[in-house]
Amino acid sequence: ELIVKLTKILHEKKSKITRLREYNCEAEKKSYYGQKVSEDFERKYAAVVIDLERMNMDLQKYISEIQVYCQQIAPGPSLAAMLAPSHLREKCHEEAALLVEKNNNGTVTDANTIDLITDLTALMLQVKSLSDSDQNAYELSVLQGTMDQI
Numbered sequence: 001e002l003i004v005k006l007t008k009i010l011h012e013k014k015s016k017i018t019r020l021r022e023y024n025c026e027a028e029k030k031s032y033y034g035q036k037v038s039e040d041f042e043r044k045y046a047a048v049v050i051d052l053e054r055m056n057m058d059l060q061k062y063i064s065e066i067q068v069y070c071q072q073i074a075p076g077p078s079l080a081a082m083l084a085p086s087h088l089r090e091k092c093h094e095e096a097a098l099l100v101e102k103n104n105n106g107t108v109t110d111a112n113t114i115d116l117i118t119d120l121t122a123l124m125l126q127v128k129s130l131s132d133s134d135q136n137a138y139e140l141s142v143l144q145g146t147m148d149q150i
Contacts, residue, residue, distance in 0.1 A: 002066050003066070010059070016051055016052050027045070095122070096118050096124075097122075100117055120150065123150065
């Protein structure tokens with residue numbers, strides 16, 4: 001039932017966003033040509049923005065309820081949360097290896113030193129990635145795992 005409500009709101013939100021884009025284009029055209037937007041247009045625009053705000057609150061409520069339900073049927077960390085750290089670690093290590101290879105230019109030739117530089121670069125990329133997101137304890141464990149490897 002919650003998923004159905006969530007899906008309906010998402011479809012409705014998509015159509016409101018499309019309408020808002022159309023209104024934005026219309027407002028930009030009027031602004032470009034020095035025309036003033038009508039009060040009716042402003043009311044319609046404001047109504048869409050208010051509807052979107054209400055939808056976002058409803059979506060957040062349903063998502064929270066779904067998360068509670070998921071915790072009830074599968075207590076403990078989710079598989080996705082447990083896999084996220086290793087996925088992030090691998091992704092950052094691959095990116096670090098590419099960065100080191102691209103920027104080394106033969107300056108460092110010792111394989112152990114290159115590995116250390118790659119590992120430390122991967123650690124910095126992980127810290128950056130985690131600082132840009134809402135991390136949980138499982139995602140933060142990626143840092144400990146990386147430091148243990150180094």
